[in-house]
Amino acid sequence: MDILIEFQDNLVRQLTNTFRRYLHQKINWQQRMIAIKGPRGAGKTTLMLQHLKFDLGLPAHALYITADHTWFYTHTLLETATDWYKQGGRLLFIDEVHKYPRWSRELKNIYDGLPELQVVFSASSALDIYRGEADLSRRVISYSLAGLSFREYLLFTQEISYEVLALKDVATQHRAFSQSVLEKVQPLPHFKKYLQKGYLPIIAEGEDEYLPKLEQIINAIVDTDLAYIASYNTGTAIKVKKLLGVIAESVPFKPNVSALARKLDLSRDSVYQYLYQLRDARLLNTLVAEGKGVATLQKPDKVYLGNPNLAYALRANPDVGNLRETFLLSQLQNIAAEVLAPKSGDFLVQDFVLEVGGKGKTSAQVKDTPNYLIAADDIEMGSGQRVPLWLFGFMY
Template identity: 25%
Template sequence: MIKRTIEENIKQQLQGKRKIIVLYGPRQVGKTTLINSVISDFRGKVLKINADEQLYNDVLSSRDFSKLKGLTEGYDLLFIDEAQRVTDIGINLKILYDNLPELKIIVTGSSSLDLANRVNEPLTGRIITNNLYPISILEWQNFTGLNNFEINRQLEELILYGMYPEIFSWQNFNQKRKYLEDLCNSYLYKDILSLANIKYPEKLNQLLKLLAYQTGQLVSLQELATTLQIHRDALTNYINLLEKSFVIFRLSGLNRNLRKEVVKMDKIYFYDTGVRNTLINDFNSLQFRNDKGQLWENFILSERMKVNAYNETFVNSYFWRTYSGAELDLVEEKDGRITGYEFKWGSKNSKAPVSWTENYKASSFSCINTENFMQWLKQDEKII
C-alpha cells in the first residue's frame, strides 16, 4: 500500500483531544484504505459502517438517541464510510458526540459538497477536517524508492495518466485509459448529478471539456456561459459544484495594483491531469502535443497544492498577470512574504519579468522546470 502523508496526522488526531474526524475526497482516491490503515492498530472495539447499506442508514438518520446508542453500544470507535449518503448526518453525529463522550468517530465522504453542508453547521467546534487527493509524486517516490532522476524518466507517464491510486496497478496503457474513462463516468458525472439539482446535465460535460481545453488560460465566465447557452449564475453554480467535488480548482489573480493587474478572471485547473486528458481524449506523447506547457503547469500546481495541504502550510496562492502581458504562473504569499514562480517544461529557465521586480521589490522569484521541481516540492516535505 502506498503510504499517505496525512496518515500520521489522522492518527495523532485520533489520539488527541476528542473531535469527530472527517476525511473528504473524491471516489477512488483511497479514503477507505487510508482509514482502515489508521485504525488497524487502534486499541479498542471498532464498528465499521458503509452508509450505502440501508440497514445502517436508517438508524444513522433517525435522530433517535436510543437507536443510535443501540447501534454503537460496546464500541470504542465508529467509522462511517460514504457518510454523505446519510440524511441529516451532521445532526445525528452531534447527538452521538454529545451523549457518548467515550465514543471516537471517523467519517469519510466522496464529495465535500453534500457532506460539508450537512456536517459543518451542526458540528461547529466538534470536528477536524482533512482532504485526501490523488497520490502525490512525493508519496510515489517514497513508495517506490526511486531517485529524482528515475522519477523524471516516469514523468511523462505520470502527467498523461494522472495519479489516482489504481492507475499504478495497470501496466498496459489501454488499461489505464479504460480505468480513467470508467472513473470519469462514475464520479465526474453520476455522483455530482446525484448530489445536486442540475437542470441541464449535458451542459456539465460540455463545460468540463471547455475547461480542459482552457487549462492555464484566463477563463471568462461570460464567454463560457454564452458558448454553453446557459445563464451565468447557472455556470457559476456548475463551477462551484465541480470545485467542491474535487474535480477542478481555481487560481485568482494577485491584486495589488488594480490599474495594471488582471484580477477579474480566474484560471482553472484539474486536480488530476489524467482526468483532464480523458475529457479531451488525448494521450499522445508530450513531444507531439501543443499543450505540454499547459499540462506541466497543471501537474506541478496540483502537486504543490498537495504539499501545502498535507503540510498544513498556510499560504495564499495566485497567478500574476498585467494587461501588458507580463505574467507568472504562481504567486505564493506566506507570512507576509511573496514569491513568484514560472513553470517551464524541460530544462528551460527564465528570469522574473521586469515589471514584477520593479513592483515587488521585496519578493523573490524562481523558475521551476523538470530538473528542479522535485527539490522544490521537497523543501517543506513532511517525512512519512
C-alpha cells in the first residue's frame, strides 16, 4: 500500500484551497457511498482531494487512489479496499472508477462486505452507475459536477464572488442583480472570453494551452472513457468523432438519422446510440419538442454541442448565434432544468419561453407567448422582459 500512499501525498502536496467548485457544499459527505460524475477537466479529482486535505486534514484512516494506477495491473479493487480496511482504513476515495473493468460488482462487494468503510468515487459523466453488472441503486448517492458557470469563472479568474440566482430571480430581479455585478466588474469582455475558453478549470493552465487541451479532452472522452464504458474499438471511435464533427458544422443540428447513418456507414440504431452516449459524456446536449413523450433512443428535435468552448475546439469560426444558444442551454441543463423546444422561441423551461439573440433582438417571435424572456447578448443591463444573456450564467 505504500506506493498508493506516496502517490496520494504527491498529489495533495501542491493542492490549494483558493477556489472550490459549487458542488462541494452540496455533497452530503457523510453518506456511505458517494458517486461524483462529470466531464473530464471539470475538477472531480481536485474536489475530492480538497475535501481530503482541507476538510478532513489528511487523516490516517483516509486514502485516495485512482483506478487507472499501475497498482491495479496486479491487484483488484476489492482486495485493495479490504487490505486498507484491515490496516485501519475507514475512508477510500477512488478516482476514475469507470476505468476499472469490474467496478460495479466490486463496489457492491465493498459496500456489503466492509460496512464500516466509506467510499467516495468519481466517474465519467457517461457512466450509468445504476446499470452496471451489479445493482448499486440502493447503495450509492450520485452527484453531477458540470463545467464552470460564468459566475464561477469570474470567481476563479477575477476572485470576484457573487450569489447564485434561481431562474425566477434572473427573470424578475435582473436589473438589481446586473447592477450589483457592474459595481465590481464589466461582464461583457469576460463573458466573451468565457464562451471561448472558460468552461473548464484548465483555464488556470493558460489561455494559449486551453483549446489544445480541450481537443485532447475530446479525444480522451471518445478514445478512452467511452471505450471503457461502451466497449468502443478504434473503428467505432473514428465514426463517433466523425458524427461529432458533422454536428459541430451545423449546430443547432436537426438530425436526419437516415442520412447520418448512410454518411457514416452506420445503422440507424447506432446513430441514436452514439448521439445519446455523446450527450451523456457532455459533448452534446439534446432537445425534444414540447408535447413529445420522452423515450429511450428517440430522435431528438435539435442537437447542440455540450458547451460553447467545444465549438471553438471543433470549428475555426463558430457562429455567434449558435454560441449564444449553446451557452444558455448548457447552463439550464447544468441546473437539471427540464428544457424543451417550444412552438415559438428557442427554449421552454419552468413555464418561461426563452428567445436568444443579440442586443437588437425583438420579441416578434414570442410576443404572443404569455410568459417570455429575451436573453439578449451584448447588453450590460436589461429592462422588462429583456435580460442580459450573461446573467443566465449565475444559476449555479
